[in-house]
Amino acid sequence: MADGPRTTKKKPAGKGKKKKWNGKKMLVWLFFTAAFAVVCGIIGYLLIILNGERILTENQDKFVMEQASTIYDAEGKEVTKLARINRELVEFNEIPVLMRDAFIATEDRRFEEHAGIDLWSIGRALVKDIVARSAVEGGSTITQQLAKNLFLSHDKTFFRKATEASIAVALENKFTKDEILTMYLNRIYFGKGAYGVKAAAEYYFAKPLDKLELWEIATLAGTPKSPNKYNPISNPEKSRERMNVVLVLMRDQGYITQEQVDQAKAAAEKYEPPVRKQPTGDEQKYLAFIDFVVEEAEERTGLTEEQLRLGGYDIHTTLNRQAQTVMEKEFDNADNFEKSVDEQKVQGAMVIVDHRNGNIQGLVGGRDYVIKGLNRVNVPRQPGSSFKPIAAYGPALDTGDWFPWSNVLDEKRCYGDYCPSDSNRNKYIGSISMSRSIKESRNASTVWLLNEIGIKKGLDFAERLGFDLDEKNDRNLSIALGGLTHGVTPLQMAKAYSAFANNGVEVDPHSLLKIVGKNEEVIYEYKTPEPKKLMEPKTAGYMTEMLQEVLQKGGTGTGARIDRPVAGKTGTTQHGIPNYKSSYNRDAWFAGYTPEWTGVVWMGYDKTDKQHLLKKSSSQSAKLFAKVMEPAMKGMPVKGFNTQTDTEERQKVNKVTGLNAAYNPETKMVNLSWNPVEGESITYRVYRKEASESEATRLMDALEATGTDDMSVQPGMTYQYYITAFDFSKDVESAPSDRLSVEIPAEELNPDTPEVPEVPEVPGDGTNPPDIEVPPVDGGEPGTPGNGSGNVNGGGNTNNGGIVPPEGGNGGTGGGGNNGNGQTTGPIDNGNGTNSVDPPGSNSGTGGNMEVQSVPNAENLPKSAENDAIPAEGGMVN
Known part of the structure; x- marks a missing residue:
């Protein structure tokens, strides 16, 4: 069979050519695309340059002139202008090399290499923004930051960033790196009105630039990121944390060694703000309140402090001038505070909140606030017995099973290793009402109550009232007496007590009402949050009833009474200094409220040591509360508490x-x-x-x-x-019956009995005369020692009002003269805890009345930086 003709399968026409020409076309396409991109890039770069040059040319002889923002009070009246610029210019050769290194390492490590824009930093920032789905990373170079400060607004948008980049490139073409760095260091804001490194060095350290130490340079380099947050006066702890970051960056980039880092960290611990000349006139008014407003505005608007001060805004606040003026007057009066042994003064803080709407009427951050600049309204301290309503009595009432007339057990009892102590005149009196327990500030019964309801209920209730307690270290019975790991601030206490005053509804303390821009646009306006119930209304009502008793005869807070209804609680805390036995205290509080306002007062030393302790207890805090609140509320109608309680429960x-x-x-x-x-x-x-x-x-x-x-x-x-x-x-006690008085006749002497010669009464016999009111728990002033000696319960003698041995009795019998006012330094229990007792009063030979702190063993206490996790006081003690 013959083979047929051979055929070849043909490829479809055109397919081979397409493959052949595809590569060529791709190369051509890539070439023209690249060329086009290069042209666009050149054009874009030229546009950036031209735009930046244009802006520089238009602003050749001027910066954008800042306009000071204005603060207004609650009535819409102008209070002050915010910006009082403190700026001193410095030349490049005056800036220490180490300072240049610090700012470059912190703000722009590639400063010497880029031409105004650091693409690597921008890429890194872009990735972080994408991951976070918001603009969280700036990526700006020092040159870009200078451009922003010189010519631009502070909003963070793409177009603003593009303009910023164009100006930065133009600045790099026009000025040297040294000139740019100098302008930057003269321009940036360091907080407290200080602009530029020279003014900042003088303000925070009272030194010229060439005298600054490494830790001081690192502190300044870390401040501009958030001047209000990181400056060493307002927030020493945060400032040191930021300084440590700067030191590590400098070390990692080869500017300093690890040894220098360690030395700098150690030196920073000894920082004391310099004493500066106090401003006069309107410059020194309302400074703590104004700083508080600016900080709140930063948080609520996202604007920086510099923007707020120099943005030309109208800032409307809740400031009540009458209240603020009275507060500052009383804090300027040295008679309201104990006298210190040296230049470190007894400090204090106070805040007043209208709990009907949350408006802060006024606040004082400390004595000589303008000098120290530390707003103690936001500084945590140990609350002592002022925390009892929050950790024990409030949560008990809120269960619905406990009432002011319910009985608690006031007896000496240990809970594991924790043995709370009473140091009232009558110790451990057994079953008493909750109302009496809180009135006399008894420790044993308060701890017993928390143990009955459970620690979790106490923690949960405190959390609802705004306290972020340490879930691990605060899960113990000492929280009933205010022994906390981290302490609480006066503002937090004001918010918590405001909830009691506001029938159990949360109060949002605020100082800012509205911010209006230059063009009358509303930048921010306060919106009242939805009401949030923190406790049952009857819980708040019963608490108000009990806290009113604290100010009555026999209570710890009688010094806080004014010409209108007041409820409140005192609190003191033991010094907490290891291996040091003393009856003196570290913190003294009074937290109270009228039907309209809540006020909280704290007193103590900023740094507690053996030489700096409070000799008196919270009586002074209560008195200062009264001295402020009465004139501050002058002109307001006097009203009673509108409490909500269940009358049926009283009739059970x-x-x-x-x-x-x-x-x-x-x-x-x-x-x-x-x-x-x-x-x-x-x-x-x-x-x-x-x-x-x-x-x-x-x-x-x-x-x-x-x-x-x-x-x-x-x-x-x-x-x-x-x-x-x-x-x-049901564990319920009725209301008291009618009261009846019975007089017991005096016994007549038997005529047949030989008359015993009358023995003259010895002055200062250690007892209270009839019908003389015993001063309240917190109110004792140091008594005048007697001239003789006398026996005390528990054995031993008291000579010249001397020292009472452990479990001592009623002060001691003085000799003749001055009524023999005995002086008691309180009982010392060397078991599981110690009792700290305030100095006694001078009630005709008695030890007076004192408020006492009960402290567990040190190893059982929550740990804190200042060793201050200490439970609260007891009640009256002779």
Whole structure:
């Protein structure tokens, strides 16, 4: 078979040519694309250059002139201009080499290499912005930052950044690197009104540039990132953290060694702000409040402090001039504070909030605030007993199972290694009402209460009120007495107490109302947040009832009373210095409120040591509260508290009726009887008060009968009695019955008995005369020592008012002269904790009344930088 003709399969026409020509076309296309890109790049670069040159030319003889912003008070009246510029220019050769290195290492490590724009930094910033889905990284060079400060607004947009880049390139073409760096260091803002490194060095360190140490240079280099946050006066801790970052950057880039880093860190710990000349006139008014407003505006608007001060804004605030003026006047009065042994003054802070709307009426950040510049309204300190309503009584009330008349157990008890102590005049008096426990600031019963409801309830309640407690280290019973790991600020306390005053609804303290721009555009306006219930209204109502009792006779806060209703709580904390026994304190508080305003006062030293402790307790804080609040509220109508409580709960146990009380001269007893109260679990409690006593004491308990006899009466005395019914199945006590007084006749001498010669009364016998009110717990002034000696309970003598041994008694008997006012330095318990006692008062030979802190073993305490996690006070002590 013959082979047929051979055929070849042809390729489709045109396909081979397409492959052949595809490569050529691609090369051509790439060439022209690249050429086009190069041309566009050149044109773009030329446009950038031309645009930057144009801006420089138009502004050749001028910078953008800043316009000072204006602060207005709550009534819309001008208070002050914000910008008081402190700027001193420096030449390049005056700038230390180490300072140039510090700023370059921190702000622009490739400063000497780029031509105004650092593409590598921009790329890195772009990646971070994409990851974060917002503009978080600037990527700006020093030249770009100078361009922004010289000519541009501060908004962060693409077009502004493009213009900034064009000006930066133009600046690099026009000036040398040294000139650019010099302009930058003369221009940037360092906080506190200081512009440029020379003014900043003088303000923060009182030194010329060539005298600055490495740590000071690093501090300045770290400040411009956020002047208000990182300057060493306003925030020493944050400033040191930022300084450490700068030092590490300098080390990593080869400017300094690790040894220099370590030496600089050690030197920074000793920083003390320099004393500067105090401004006069309007320049020194309202400084703490104004600084607070600016800081709040930064947080709420995103604008920098420099922008706010120099942006020409109208800033409307909540400032109440009457309240602020009174506060500053009283803080300028040295008589309101203890006298220090040296130049370090006893410091203080105060803030007043209108809890009806959250408007801050005024605040003081400290004495001589203009000199120190530290706003102590935002500085954490240990709250002591002022934290009891937050950690123990408030959460107990909010369970719905506890009420002001519910009973707590005031007895000496240990919870593991923690043994809280009472140092009231009458220690560990057993079952008492919650109201009395908080009134007398008793420690043992407060800790017992928290243990009953559970620590978690205390922590949760405190968190709702705005306290970010340490979940691990604060999970212990010492929080009942204010022993916290990190402490609390006066502003936080004002917010928490405002919730009690506001029927349990959260209050948002704020100082800023509105910011208006140059063109009348509203930059920011405060919007009241949705009401948030933090506790039941009746919880707040019952708390207000109990805290009002604190200011009544026998309470710890009588010094805070003014011409209108007030509720509040005192608080002091032990010094916490290891291996140092002293009755003096580190912190003294009063937190209180009227139906309209909440005010918080703190006193103490900035740095606590053996020489710098408070000799008096929170009585001075309470008195300062009253001295400020009464005139600050002058002209406001006097109103009562509009509390919400459940009257039905008070009637769960009926009141005892039909009380009869009579003295039987034959049996020498008082016979008591009353009508029975309906109920299956009812017992009765008998209370008695002698005329000289400020409070009734429970005489008998758990009586099932409707009558009893008092066999412990004394001739010549007058006693007042009342009865309550107690339902032990519900743990609820009724309101007191009517009160009856019984006078016990004095015994006549038997004529057949030889008369005993009268012994002259020895002055200063260590007792309180009848009808003399014992000063409140926090109120004792140091007594005048007696001239003799006397025995005290627990053994030992008190010579010249000297030292009472452990578990000492009632002050000691003074000799003659000056009524023999004994002086007590309080009992010392060497068991699981120590008791710190305020100096005694001078009540005719008694030890007076004191507020006491109970402190667990050091190893059981929460740790803090200043060793200040210390529980709070007790009550009255002789």
